[in-house]
Amino acid sequence: MTPAERRAAIVDATLAVMVRQGIAATTARDVAAEMGTSSGLIHHYFASMDELLAEAFDWVASDDLARTVGALDASDDPVERLAIFFAFYNRADEDWGMQLWLDAWSEAARRPALQQTSRRLNVAWHSLVADLLRAGVGSGAMTCDEPDAVAWQIISLLDGLALQAVAHADLVARDDANSWARGYAEDQLALERGVLRSRATDRR
Amino acid sequence: MTPAERRAAIVDATLAVMVRQGIAATTARDVAAEMGTSSGLIHHYFASMDELLAEAFDWVASDDLARTVGALDASDDPVERLAIFFAFYNRADEDWGMQLWLDAWSEAARRPALQQTSRRLNVAWHSLVADLLRAGVGSGAMTCDEPDAVAWQIISLLDGLALQAVAHADLVARDDANSWARGYAEDQLALERGVLRSRATDRR
DNA sequence: AGATCTATTGCACAGTTGTCCAACAGTCTC
DNA sequence: GAGACTGTTGGACAACTGTGCAATAGATCT
Numbered sequence: 050m051t052p053a054e055r056r057a058a059i060v061d062a063t064l065a066v067m068v069r070q071g072i073a074a075t076t077a078r079d080v081a082a083e084m085g086t087s088s089g090l091i092h093h094y095f096a097s098m099d100e101l102l103a104e105a106f107d108w109v110a111s112d113d114l115a116r117t118v119g120a121l122d123a124s125d126d127p128v129e130r131l132a133i134f135f136a137f138y139n140r141a142d143e144d145w146g147m148q149l150w151l152d153a154w155s156e157a158a159r160r161p162a163l164q165q166t167s168r169r170l171n172v173a174w175h176s177l178v179a180d181l182l183r184a185g186v187g188s189g190a191m192t193c194d195e196p197d198a199v200a201w202q203i204i205s206l207l208d209g210l211a212l213q214a215v216a217h218a219d220l221v222a223r224d225d226a227n228s229w230a231r232g233y234a235e236d237q238l239a240l241e242r243g244v245l246r247s248r249a250t251d252r253r
Numbered sequence: 254m255t256p257a258e259r260r261a262a263i264v265d266a267t268l269a270v271m272v273r274q275g276i277a278a279t280t281a282r283d284v285a286a287e288m289g290t291s292s293g294l295i296h297h298y299f300a301s302m303d304e305l306l307a308e309a310f311d312w313v314a315s316d317d318l319a320r321t322v323g324a325l326d327a328s329d330d331p332v333e334r335l336a337i338f339f340a341f342y343n344r345a346d347e348d349w350g351m352q353l354w355l356d357a358w359s360e361a362a363r364r365p366a367l368q369q370t371s372r373r374l375n376v377a378w379h380s381l382v383a384d385l386l387r388a389g390v391g392s393g394a395m396t397c398d399e400p401d402a403v404a405w406q407i408i409s410l411l412d413g414l415a416l417q418a419v420a421h422a423d424l425v426a427r428d429d430a431n432s433w434a435r436g437y438a439e440d441q442l443a444l445e446r447g448v449l450r451s452r453a454t455d456r457r
Numbered sequence: 458a459g460a461t462c463t464a465t466t467g468c469a470c471a472g473t474t475g476t477c478c479a480a481c482a483g484t485c486t487c
Numbered sequence: 488g489a490g491a492c493t494g495t496t497g498g499a500c501a502a503c504t505g506t507g508c509a510a511t512a513g514a515t516c517t
Contacts, residue, residue, distance in 0.1 A: 050464095051497090052464085070363075071359075071362070073277050076505085078503090086466085087465065088467095088505090089465075089466065089506090089508085090465060090466075092505080093465075096432045098505060098506090139357075151359050152359055153360075155275075155355050155356055155358075156359075158275070158352060159278070171417075201417070204413075205410075205416070205417045206409075209408075209414065209415075211413045212409070213405075213408070213409045213412060213414055215362065245502085256494085280474065280475085282473090291497065292475095293477080293478085293496065293497075293498085297493095297495075302475060
C-alpha cells in the first residue's frame with residue numbers, strides 16, 4: 050500500500066467513524082480500530098487530529114460538490130438543471146448524510162481547521178446556485194432580479210430544511226419538504242422585491 | 254442560599270460556560286470555576302453532567318418561548334403579531350444567541366437528555382406559528398390554505414437563516430435576511446399550493 | 458548479503474474528563 | 488452545649504484523550 054493509498058484509507062476510516070459517532074467524538078484510536086491498525090500510524094501520516102478531521106471534512110465537501118456538478122451536466126435546460134440541483138441537495142440516504150453537515154457546521158465554529166473548508170464550501174454552493182439562476186434568466190426561462198441575493202436565500206432555506214430533517218425527520222415529511230423547496234424556488238424566481246407577479250409562462 | 258437558589262445559580266453558570274465554549278466543551282470544573290466554588294458541589298445538586306446540561310438547555314428553551322409569547326401579547330392585530338414573531342426570532346444579540354441553538358440541535362442527535370427538550374420545543378414553536386396563521390386567516394387579514402404545513406416551512410426557513418447567520422454572518426447580511434424572511438412570510442401566506450395569486454389587500 | 462530507509466507497532470506520557478467520597482463547616486433541633 | 492443534619496470542600500480515581508518515541512518488521516538498494 051503506497052503512502053497515498055494509506056492516507057486515503059485513513060481518511061475513509063475517519064469518515065466512517067465521523068458518521069457513526071459525530072465529529073467531536075471521533076478519536077484517533079477509533080479510526081485506528083476501524084482500520085485494524087495502530088493509533089500511532091495515524092500520527093505518522095497526519096500531524097494532528099485536527100488536520101485529519103479537516104482533510105476528511107474537506108474530502109466530503111469536495112466530493113459532494115463535484116458529484117452535484119457532474120449530475121448537472123446531465124441536462125442543458127436551465128429550469129431542469131435547477132430541479133436537478135434541488136433533488137441532489139436532498140441526500141439524506143447518502144453514506145454520510147445531512148447529520149455530518151450539521152455537525153461540521155457546529156464544529157467549525159470552534160475548530161479553525163474546519164472553519165476554512167466550511168466557509169469555502171458555502172461560497173462555492175452559493176456561486177453554483179447563482180450561476181444556475183443567471184443561466185435561467187439569460188435563456189429567458191425565468192425572471193430573477195437579484196440572482197446573488199436569491200441564491201443566498203435558497204441556500205439558507207435548504208439548510209433549514211436539512212436541519213429540520215436531521216433533528217426531527219418524523220415531524221416534517223422529507224418528501225413534502227423537498228417538493229415544497231422546489232416549488233418555492235420556482236415561485237421565488239418570479240418574485241421581485243416582495244411584489245407578487247403572475248408569471249407569463251405556465252408552470253408544470 | 255437555599256437549595257433552589259443554588260440550583261438556579263448552577264444553571265446560570267452553566268449557561269454562561271455553554272455560550273462561551275459550546276455545549277460539548279462545557280465541563281463540571283468550568284462551571285464550578287465560573288461560580289467560584291468546587292466541582293464536587295455540582296454533583297451534589299445534579300446526578301450527572303448530562304442532567305445539568307439538559308436542565309440548562311431546557312431553561313433557555315422555556316425562557317425563550319415564554320418571552321416570545323409575552324412579546325406577542327403587545328398586539329391584537331394578527332398580521333402585526335406575525336411580524337413581532339419574526340422580529341423576535343432574530344435574536345443574535347441576545348445573551349445566548351443562535352450559536353447555542355445550533356449547538357443544542359447538533360448535540361441533541363447524540364445526547365438523549367437533550368433530544369427530549371429539542372423535540373418538545375420544536376413542536377411548541379410550530380404550534381405557536383400555526384396558531385398565529387390561523388388567527389390571521391380567521392380575522393380575514395390573510396389567506397393560507399394549510400397553516401400547519403406553512404408553519405413547518407416558516408420554522409425550517411428561519412432555522413436555515415439562523416444557521417447561516419451563525420456560521421457565515423459576514424457573508425449574509427443579517428438585516429437583509431431578516432427583512433427578507435418577513436417579506437417571504439407575507440408572500441407565502443398568499444400562496445396556495447404553488448400557484449401565485451395577487452392579494453386583494455394592498456401590502457405595506 | 459549487508460546496509461539503509463520507511464512503514465508500523467506498542468507503549469509511555471501528560472492532560473482532561475465525569476464521578477465519587479471522606480472530611481470539614483456551618484445551621485438547626487433538642 | 489451536644490448531637491444531627493446539610494452544604495461544601497478538596498482531592499482521589501479510573502477512563503479517556505492527543506501526542507511522541509523507541510523498537511520492530513519489511514522492503515529496497517548497493
